[in-house]
Amino acid sequence: xxDNLVLEAKSVSKFFGTITALQNVDLHLNKGExxxxxxxxxxxxxxxxxxxxxxxxxxxxxLFFDKEKVTLNSPRDSQNLGLEMVYQDLALAGNLPIGxxxxxxxxxxxxVGPFNFLDHKKRKQLTEEHLAKLKINVKxxxxxxxxxxxxxxxxVAIARATAFNAKIVLMDEPTxxxxxxxxxxxxxxxxxxxxxxxSVIVISHRMDDIFTVCDRVMALFQGTNFAESxxxxxxxxxxxxxxxxxxx
Amino acid sequence: MDYxxxxxxxxxxxxxxxxxxPFFERYGILLLILIMIAVLxxxxxxxxLSWRNVTNIFKQVSWQSMLALGVFMVIVTAGIDLSVGSxxxxxxxxxxxxxxxxxxxxxxxxxxxAIGFLCGMFNGIGITLLRMPHPFIMTLGTxxxxxxxxxxxxxxxxxxxxAEQIRVIGNGKIKLDVIFGEGAREYIPTSLILMIxxxxxxxxxxxxxxxxxxxxxxxGNPGAARAAGINVxxxxxxVYTLCGFLAGIGGLILAGxxxxxxxxxxxxxxxxxxxxxIIGGASxxxxxxxVLGVFAGVMIMGILRNGLNLMNVSVFWQQVLIGSIIILAxxxxxxxxxxxxxx
Numbered sequence: 001x002x003d004n005l006v007l008e009a010k011s012v013s014k015f016f017g018t019i020t021a022l023q024n025v026d027l028h029l030n031k032g033e034x035x036x037x038x039x040x041x042x043x044x045x046x047x048x049x050x051x052x053x054x055x056x057x058x059x060x061x062x063l064f065f066d067k068e069k070v071t072l073n074s075p076r077d078s079q080n081l082g083l084e085m086v087y088q089d090l091a092l093a094g095n096l097p098i099g100x101x102x103x104x105x106x107x108x109x110x111x112v113g114p115f116n117f118l119d120h121k122k123r124k125q126l127t128e129e130h131l132a133k134l135k136i137n138v139k140x141x142x143x144x145x146x147x148x149x150x151x152x153x154x155x156v157a158i159a160r161a162t163a164f165n166a167k168i169v170l171m172d173e174p175t176x177x178x179x180x181x182x183x184x185x186x187x188x189x190x191x192x193x194x195x196x197x198x199s200v201i202v203i204s205h206r207m208d209d210i211f212t213v214c215d216r217v218m219a220l221f222q223g224t225n226f227a228e229s230x231x232x233x234x235x236x237x238x239x240x241x242x243x244x245x246x247x248x
Numbered sequence: 249m250d251y252x253x254x255x256x257x258x259x260x261x262x263x264x265x266x267x268x269x270p271f272f273e274r275y276g277i278l279l280l281i282l283i284m285i286a287v288l289x290x291x292x293x294x295x296x297l298s299w300r301n302v303t304n305i306f307k308q309v310s311w312q313s314m315l316a317l318g319v320f321m322v323i324v325t326a327g328i329d330l331s332v333g334s335x336x337x338x339x340x341x342x343x344x345x346x347x348x349x350x351x352x353x354x355x356x357x358x359x360x361x362a363i364g365f366l367c368g369m370f371n372g373i374g375i376t377l378l379r380m381p382h383p384f385i386m387t388l389g390t391x392x393x394x395x396x397x398x399x400x401x402x403x404x405x406x407x408x409x410x411a412e413q414i415r416v417i418g419n420g421k422i423k424l425d426v427i428f429g430e431g432a433r434e435y436i437p438t439s440l441i442l443m444i445x446x447x448x449x450x451x452x453x454x455x456x457x458x459x460x461x462x463x464x465x466x467x468g469n470p471g472a473a474r475a476a477g478i479n480v481x482x483x484x485x486x487v488y489t490l491c492g493f494l495a496g497i498g499g500l501i502l503a504g505x506x507x508x509x510x511x512x513x514x515x516x517x518x519x520x521x522x523x524x525x526i527i528g529g530a531s532x533x534x535x536x537x538x539v540l541g542v543f544a545g546v547m548i549m550g551i552l553r554n555g556l557n558l559m560n561v562s563v564f565w566q567q568v569l570i571g572s573i574i575i576l577a578x579x580x581x582x583x584x585x586x587x588x589x590x591x
Contacts, residue, residue: 055475076477091475093468095535096461104465105476107458117456 004031005067006199007052007083007168012061014047021047023223024061029168034190034200036214036231038243044223045203049170052201053085054078076105082167086157086174094146098138099127101145102160130163134189151182158189168199175209187212207236221245277529277544284548288555295558299434307505309550310439311336311418313543314498315514315521316528317450318368318491320542323525324454324467325487326534327383331371332495332521334394336514339363339499341398343414344407344509353411360503361496367394368492372485383488391518399511408508417442418504439501446497451539463487467534523570524549527577548573 007029014022022044029035039045050056052063054072062069065081072078075085085091092101100107100123108123109116127141136155138148145156154174161169171190175183183206190213193200204210210217211231218228219242227242241247288296295301315332322329339360347356371387380386420438428434454460462483465473473480495514502513528545530537549570556566 074477074479075475079477085475087471087475091469091472093465093472093535095468096465100461100465101472104461104472105478107461109458116458117452118458118461120456 004033005029006031006065008064008067009048009052009058010062010064012048012051012058012063014044014051014056015059021223022051022058025220025223025225027052027218029199029201031167031199032194032197033216034194034202034214036210036217037201037203037220038205038210038217038239039220039226040243040245042222043220043243045220046172047223048220049085049172049201049203052078053083053170055085079164082165083170084161084164084166084168085170085172086154086161087172092145092153092157092160095144097142097144098131098148098156099123099141101156102127102130102163104160106164126163130159134159134162134192149179149182150177151179151185154178154182154186155189158186162193162198166198168201169193170201170203172203173205174202175204175206183209207239210239211236219243277527277541277548281544281547281551284551284555288551288558292555292558296555301554301558303435303437303440305547305550305554306440306443307418307437308554309546310437310443311498311501311505312517312520312524312550313443313546314446314494314501315517316524316542316546317447317539318494319518319521320525320528320530320537320539321450321454321463321487322383322491323522323530323532324463324534324537325484326467326470327375327484327487328387328522329368329371329488329491330384330387330518331367331390331394332491332498333514333516333518334391334398335364335367335492335495336499336502336517337511338367338394338398339496340503340509340513341402341407343499343503344410345401347410347414348407353413356411357414357417357500360500361493364496364499365489365493368489368495369485371492372488375488376481376484402509402511404511406508406510410503410507414500415504415507418501418506420504439505442497442501446494447539447543454539459483459486464535467536469535520549523574526574529577529581531581 005028009025009027011024011026012022013020013024025044025048027048037045037048047056051058054075054077057072063072064070065083070077070081093104096104103123103126108119108126110119110122124141131138131141134155136159138152145153148156154177158174174186174190178186187209190200190202202209202213214231216228216230217234217239219226219239221242226245227247285297315336319329319332342363343356343360346359367390371383371390374380374386374390375383416438418439421435422438422441423432424434424436425432454463462473462478465476465478466480466483470480503509524545525537525542526532526545527548528537528541528543530541552570552573553566556569
């Protein structure tokens with residue numbers, strides 16, 4: 001294990017009533033690394049991500065950010081530590097404009113007397129700058145998210161995750177709902193983040209995604225660690241085998 | 249015009265039509281009010297637009313508008329509050345009892361909003377901390393509880409006679425001698441000023457503060473709000489508490505207007521409030537609607553009732569008409585949405 005460790009989970013378990021979603025799962029992530037997490041439906045990938053982001057509390061086990069043990073009580077805690085999550089269901093409010101979604105929960109404000117009011121101008125300006133930086137094309141920052149295509153929504157979700165200089169970005173099936181021509185843009189975006197020194201965890205079913213962007217891949221099977229390898233030391237067929245619970 | 253015909257329309261003409269949609273979305277309801285006013289003015293040229301009648305409408309809607317504004321915020325979060333009619337009654341009774349007990353007027357004045365505040369907070373806590381499956385159930389329960397308590401503390405009989413300072417809120421007149429000359433009969437009701445001030449404050453709250461933005465976000469996608477680190481339960485408690493608080497203000501205005509507290513106060517007015525909110529264009533599924541729309545919805549209900557009364561239309565027909573307008577207003581919204589999403 002290198003000195004660049006930014007995130008580590010040790011023996012994490014998560015129970016929902018009598019159901020065991022995760023059992024003693026370990027995970028580590030280095031600076032600027034893209035880690036692929038694979039597994040069949042119900043293998044515990046999404047649960048693990050939600051534990052890392054603080055949305056779920058682990059039933060057992062501990063989390064370390066920059067080698068320091070932390071307890072996350074809400075996604076805000078992990079955000080404060082520099083971790084952002086792009087949810088599978090995108091977690092966007094369709095009734096709100098793009099800019100409102102990107103800054104939801106962290107809206108720029110200005111003080112008038114004792115009161116804090118939303119700074120609509122600043123939000124719009126920051127939104128436009130950020131979208132331009134990520135080369136995301138939309139008609140206007142004021143467009144409602146429900147009017148966007150699946151790919152544009154994914155882009156907004158990633159823009160939201162990276163608007164505050166995140167150190168770690170978790171992505172749950174970032175390309176699942178996208179048209180083929182939009183997939184490449186999202187993968188480019190991930191490689192861009194890596195170049196900027198951001199660590200990324202990508203959950204994906206698509207081997208093309210994993211073998212395009214990842215440095216390392218780990219497989220979960222029925223809520224436990226099943227296999228793990230540097231990408232260069234494995235093959236598509238082997239990783240597909242792991243997903244189905246087969247090892248040589 | 250049917251669908252096929254519309255497709256055959258000239259492209260430029262269609263784009264003009266589509267471009268007009270946002271205009272109607274924003275101002276259509278004000279247009280509707282203007283049309284109602286014009287029609288009623290033609291039907292009742294001497295009475296309808298008289299100073300006396302117009303101020304009467306405002307005095308009538310002022311307390312109802314407080315309920316509608318509170319219920320609106322709740323509906324924006326995709327919730328519902330059925331208990332506001334009972335909150336108004338309970339706060340009215342609380343006010344009457346402290347008044348009868350000889351408390352000073354400034355204490356009496358605070359009692360109604362305070363009771364409303366606590367009732368709303370009780371709703372909010374029940375919905376979030378007790379994990380009731382839907383706000384409908386919690387507030388259906390408190391609809392009975394609050395009115396029952398109101399009758400218990402008052403003995404189920406009307407209590408009349410409040411201090412001058414209380415009556416001013418619901419019935420006060422700001423004389424316009426300056427404009428119309430000494431001894432003129434034209435005036436502005438204090439309750440109208442109060443209503444405008446409160447609507448303005450809540451417009452600021454919902455559109456220009458973070459909590460206001462979060463209320464809309466919760467209505468749009470509570471999961472997204474939670475993922476953004478927003479404490480959804482806390483915001484919901486704030487919303488239901490404010491809704492109860494506004495109902496308490498409504499109770500205060502009603503106390504001033506009628507100078508009495510009576511067991512049937514606010515009976516079924518929660519339904520009027522919901523109707524006004526829906527007519528005003530808010531979505532029952534949450535996340536959509538404006539304070540101006542609520543104001544318009546309240547005015548449409550008020551103008552309609554007033555106009556029908558002036559023309560001696562029976563109360564039964566009024567019920568039929570108001571019901572029809574609710575369905576029509578929502579149906580127009582359905583059609584508009586179909587047009588807006590058509591590409």
